[in-house]
Amino acid sequence: MMSERYPRRILLAVTGMSTQVVTETLWALLAKGELPTEVRLVTTEHGRNRAVRDLLDPKDGRFHAFCRDYGLEGKIAFSEDSIRVIESASGDRLTDIRTPEDNARAADVILKVVRSLCADERARVHVSIAGGRKTMGFFAGYALSLFGREQDRLSHVLVSEPFESNRDFFYPSPVSRNILSADGRLLDEAEARVTLAEIPFVRLREGLSANFPEDCTRYEDVVERAQAEMLPPVSLRIELREGAEPVLLCSGRRVNLAPTPMAVYVWLAERRKRSADGVRPGLDAAAEILALHSELFPRRSGDHARSLRALKHEEDVLPYFQEKRSLIHRALREALPERLAESYFVAALGRRPNTVYRLNVDPDAIEIVRIPDARSTEKHRAQNPPR
Structure with a gap:
């Protein structure tokens, strides 16, 4: 089984203010029998605060509620230390991605995190691009294309209407539990359908040199190096x-x-x-x-x-x-x-x-x-x- 081959199974999500994607993806992976052993997030300072409030609050956090509902308490490592906040070049935490410079910093951080996680031979990395800005999802997907191995996966989650746009929905409940829709109707969380959509990606790792790219930390430089290495020699x-x-x-x-x-x-x-x-x-x-x-x-x-x-x-x-x-x-x-x-x-x-x-x-x-x-x-x- 995959869980026996890879004792460390990591869900990495790039998130913004839609923290629901974390528990939605966890539920979908649980349904497939591929439960992660830990969760990692890459986000902004505002995204971090929202994740701490919505997911990790000891009393009302929906991650803890998910674990209680499905008997998973203590089985998934996820805390405030698991959240990587994107910083500016001067070391200040970014509250949002607003400028080209912010975008470049997000790319650099995502690349570094994906490369580090994929360096562990005992780990299987599952990258979710369901949350965060579209550019962040692209950076995560491309980084996985560069460093991902056969066991690593890339995915998005599909949530049925009317739950998809509901801020109070975080995962299908194992028992009947109601939330309100935007127009005041009662919705039963147990009736929600969440589907994991795996995204095939080209694994470029085998075509790159063994030490690639140890001396590159900027996303832009890594892309340039990868392009150069993938071209055949001039003859x-x-x-x-x-x-x-x-x-x-x-x-x-x-x-x-x-x-x-x-x-x-x-x-x-x-x-x-x-x-x-x-x-x-x-x-x-x-x-x-x-x-x-x-x-x-x-x-x-x-x-x-x-x-x-x-x-x-x-x-x-x-x-x-x-x-x-x-x-x-x-x-x-x-x-x-x-x-x-x-x-x-x-x-x-x-x-x-x-x-x-x-x-x-x-x-x-x-x-x-x-x-x-x-x-x-x-x-x-x-x-x-x-x-």
Whole structure:
């Protein structure tokens, strides 16, 4: 059973002023046979005060009432010490989430709490996003996506009408017990229906490094690091096939380029592979590109002729080159995720009119392979048998 495998079972809720979500979720988990051993909250100062009043008051607290009603006294650890209040950068407790800075602090705190709880191998973490601001729920869900394991869960609770909007309803009672509706009608708590809606989430943890991200405490930094780690390594492979058109592979994915942009890209890759400096396109560069075009695409004489006509004058070269650069970037964006595509872009370095161009790819990550035509190889072997 899950309870035997994980002796520590934690319900983590991000709450605002709707403290009912805590007992509603506890009831739903009890109904599934997945009762937590402890409850943790992340909230504001106002949310904390409301939780202490509504849930933890020794006499009238609804958490204690829930435990009494279902014979759970002493089985779920939940006290004022279980509530983490979001603080400002200066250490003041936030009464509400009002500004972008407050929002960032909430993200940082939620991330830290989720990461800490998911670090315990003996624990199963159940994150509820039923309460609090929508952004807080998003932060909790994304943090669980980063650090959650196979045993961890994400959920929301669905409460039947007219109990959903009733401030006095906290959980379905095991016996008939009445509360008043907003229009003064009697409602029996025992008739309420509360359903736990589990939310599937992508577990990214296995795709990240083992020590990720020990040196990151800000939510924004963690997201950036995760994005970087999930991208495949940059590796540029160009296969120059005899009797066929070149093949361009970026991080193992094929990128299709028209002949002229391909000739420009191969030319830049060869320069970068030699660790040559950036180049300012002129007639000399144009001549090299055209010669390479003829070599790579011998059957594309029409393209070659058009390029010759377009590159008669020095002042024609830069606009022509920039046009091909734009086509290269468009093809990379179509074939790769945006951030990965940028790793293969043609960088423009320096200010005009002294701008030079080179590939972003590191020289050590470039592989240019010449592959002979299989038919030519067989013919050569036939004409030169081993002695």
